[in-house]
Amino acid sequence: MNELTPPEKRTAKDFATDQEVRWCPGCGDYAILRAVLNTLADIEADPANTVFVSGIGCAARFPYYVETYGFHTIHGRAPAFATGIKLANPELDVWVVGGDGDMLSIGGNHLMHVIRRNVDVQVLLFNNEIYGLTKGQASPTSRAGTRSPSTPLGSVDNPVSACVFVLGAGARFVARGIDAQQKDLPSILKRAHAHNGASFVEILQNCIVYNDGVFADITEKAVAADRQVVCRHGEPLVFGKDQDKGIKLNTETLSLEVVEIGEDGPEAAGVLVHDETNRTLATMLAGMDDETLPVAVGVIYCDPGESYGDGMARVKDQAVKRAEGADLKSIMHAGHTWTVAD
């Protein structure tokens, strides 16, 4: 574990710690952990240069299970810690992990700002639409009417859409994945990692104890193909068991709708081609939460811009140039000084 020069490529197993994993048996977090460990092996991450930062909650235990550097911080604030880490050492590869309560409720503000600043980190939001560690209260992503110990007659508040929220905050990389999709999730994570700037990945995660099956209507084998549309840049937005449906823009209502693809193919049916650099399209796709529309998964938006670290480095260079070699001593001696003689 402590070798300085690894003799051969690390496997997913090499990225696992010796700590006993303490999530409930059957928790979706196990699947996400597997996908992340596989991704780390795949991208040949340097464990010494990788940091996992988390807040509080079930998801936030994540760093203890990854053989890299890890900082388990306080509730909701992981993006702020991650920002400080990147400011101090821009070379570190930083992953931020949290749940929907952690990142959208108590830490909603910090999520907004890490995104708008475009800090070069990967933010993984495990969305299970419930508070797990505090035993099952409604969360900011719980659907209205959710019955929980804190909302025995059903929750009244409307849920927030994580992806739409971050797009509104100026996100430049937004993706959505599903815990059990072990083929697709690592490829999304890989793209998130490759993106320079803040990359945001919402991962729909099943809480087996407090919200079991909350995503069953879109993830069950029988319905998955009809309820998910996979976003692939440059390809038509088609879905369905037989790839016979597509997403079309209704130009009168300025909204998305499902269209049947006839024999002439998607183009003739007016199916949209996914352009991951189109923020308006991304926002509409991310916001598809009506039962008549499928849920968008994959890379919904990717349009890189200057990262916060690059911007800070640029400004610092400017400061150095302007200062023309001034050091602390010359600053302290600048302006009016006078000598008191012996």
Add this chain to the structure above:
Amino acid sequence: MTKIDQVLNAPADASSRDELESAVVRFAGDSGDGMQLTGGQFTEATALAGNDLATFPDFPAEIRAPVGTTFGVSSFQINFGARRIMTSGDDFDVLVAMNPAALKVELPRLRKGGLLIVDTGTFNERNLAKAGYDASPLDDGTLDPFRVVALDISAMTQEAVKEFGLSKKDALRSKNMWALGFVYWLFGRPRITTQEWLTAKFANRPEIANANIAAMNAGHAMGETAELPDGIHGFHIAPAEIAPGLYRTVTGTEALAWGLVKGAELAALELMFASYPITPASPLLHSLAKLQHLGVTTFQAEDEIAAACAAIGASYAGAIGMTSSSGPGIALKGEAIGLALSAELPLIVVNSQRGGPSTGLPTKTEQSDLYQAVYGRNADAPLVVLSTRSASDCFEVGIEAVRLATKYMTPVMLLTDGYIANAAEPWRIPDLDGYEAFPVEFTTDPEGFHPFLRDPETLARVWAKPGTPGMMHRIGGIERSYDTGHISYDPENHHKMTKVRAAKIDGIAKDIPEQSVELGETSGKLAVVGWGSTYGPINRAVDNLIHRGKDVAHIHIRHIWPLPENLGELLKSYDTVLVPEMNNGQLITLIKAEYLIDAKPLNKISGQPFKIKEIEDAILDILEG
């Protein structure tokens, strides 16, 4: 030496200046009148003339309160002299009042016989009403106890700047420079520094620079040539006897910024400063933001909590993280500070204290966050608390904060206040090469490593930073095992870890200077014990009374937690201990709790610094009462 009122009563003699030992001048006007700039310029010129000095900028919380109202009055006070100046002064010898509201607010503190310079051009019905005057105080005998120079400064300023073709509004903006020019004449100060400053400041608008210079010169000429009432003529204040060296003026904010930068350099660490705007702490962010070319990174966070968290993140990554705020913001940072001390990471938290609780008096000074600093977190959560006594002291305390934070892997709370942050004083520029370095040694050896291995002497844990091969580890706010550094819920372990965290901080008492006595004997009838910005008035009061033969000593505490090892014994060697504080009694509680001694409080919670006389009176009450 002559008292100013004796001079004022002396026969008129415009050909010679009268010698003064010291004087207190207060510039007062509307928020928009530029009184802080005026005071700043006078400070600079006075420092260059070789006087010792202390200043007190006193301004309203509102950026632009309604014009002409008493709550919109902005003032700047300077005490300067031919001797050591310990405070910004009690009552004023000279008051410059630019409008009726300023007169209304400040007149009660002008000494009887003091000199009042007043702009009569602003004394119209509307302004008088806004200030709450039924009749003009210029005419109703209110000003009889004072020497009055009543001039239509507004009109004379407009006349002086006529040739520059400014609007009336712009022309009137120069009237503070007219008043400054007059006061420069009064004390025989050179105008050159202000002239240079105006030329540089308005480089792109030379007509504004020239108008201001012309106004200043007109004010100065008025003093030189006009017949002033009641034998008012110029004063001379000789240079003070000051230790030899190279001097400049410095505010607490500047000195602290430089001290923190120097501290980081001595620790061989990058400095990452994260803050959120709040009065009166923001100037520290501004000062450090100007030092990015020295490797300083400044980060304006989205809120107080994020600022603390980002600073801790930076420390985690191997820099020295710093954050800064005032009381309400420090409260928000509390949970994060708890993580820093639990994860045992270095962190500097600067608190520029202000009047509270809640929003309180944002622009007024108070030292009421001592409890918050020492006790203000959930659970048993000790950390280091330092305080700074003056603007120049900030430099040394900034360095000491970094030394202790990095050596002991602990947060350090550094208490300063709004008064120190804004006040300027002459400062002998220290020799930067004269400080001993304390470079941090990061752990790089994986053999037997775990993140909570401790130095047996300091009890500080090892520091391995991300990016180091072979040292991967996880830390956080959950209790961890003393033996392995892994998460542990073991009851005995938590007991042990709590004791270790406390012992680590307590042990720092062995690594700080013993408490010294500033003035007086190390035992006797009375010790006056202070901390923070009360240093000046306590020191002068005790000095005055020692010269009058009184048995009194001054002790001033820099290390609030842990307290110096000898403090308890030292305090017990006096019959009585008096603790003046700008709060309702906080250090006194700490001292009583630690040493079980009786101590007497002296509290002032008005948002204004102590007057020397208030402390003298309290001392005499005890000694003679």
